[in-house]
Amino acid sequence: MYRISELAKRCGVNKETIRYYEKRQLLPLPMRTEAGYRLYSDADAKRVQFIKRLQQLGFSLTEIHQLLGIVDQDKERCADMYVFVSKKVEEVQKQIKDLQRVVHVLQDLQKRCPDEKALYECPMIEMLIEEEFST
Amino acid sequence: MYRISELAKRCGVNKETIRYYEKRQLLPLPMRTEAGYRLYSDADAKRVQFIKRLQQLGFSLTEIHQLLGIVDQDKERCADMYVFVSKKVEEVQKQIKDLQRVVHVLQDLQKRCPDEKALYECPMIEMLIEEEFST
DNA sequence: CTTGACTATGTACCTTAGTACAAAGTTTAT
């Protein structure tokens, strides 16, 4: 068992972030020393890393709280999990499509405007305003 | 020429957003009536729509300010535009890869855990912690 | 037995992209 700074260091985050996650209920209430210092174990470290990974993948802390319901085997948060995951899949697939369009537009811009002079004549607005986007 | 409410209405945004864009230098300082009311033209409406489209595509207002350098034929903001666009392409391509991985993980979760009971045994943490991600 | 390093709590502050509101001046309609 170790204290908050050690956990923060192991997970590459700030102490304040740990306390913030506790407040957001992403981390369970930790054990305390007699003086009131928080105590953590490897399970907590793993959990923080899990949170960080999901964040990298574009999940909000609210969504992560939801997903942690699986880890915690919490009936309440697991209700409608299948629907939640299905929605997220659709959402992310839409996001991928939009980003693929962004790449095309930017690469088109690069091709058309290989230098500064060409750039000045580049019909930027028209290029983007006339495209259609999934909304 | 019309006033701020008309522009906002034509662009589907709030008046406050227009003023906010002016402050962020995304819109040029507009002409004013004798009483000090802002006056806008179709060019401004087109510009706001352009900003909105780029936003939909995931650009921040700071990046949009940069890109508007092309539209404004502004030497300063156009400097290093090619580098800026190249970096953005790479960034977006990385983002797409990560999101594709998210889709796979979520679909895998759906396959393995077709109902609530299966969900409780789902090794969520292991599933995600053991994967590698582009960073 | 006191200094330095740690922890506790609470509150304030940061960024981004706005939104909301107050107080004052202007324009339009009746």
Next chain:
DNA sequence: ATAAACTTTGTACTAAGGTACATAGTCAAG
């Protein structure tokens, strides 16, 4: 002439995801 509807400015507030700081208590070393 005066109310309704507009505009101006400035400031404060929102959400998310933290960061920073002030004040107080705790612990280990010299």
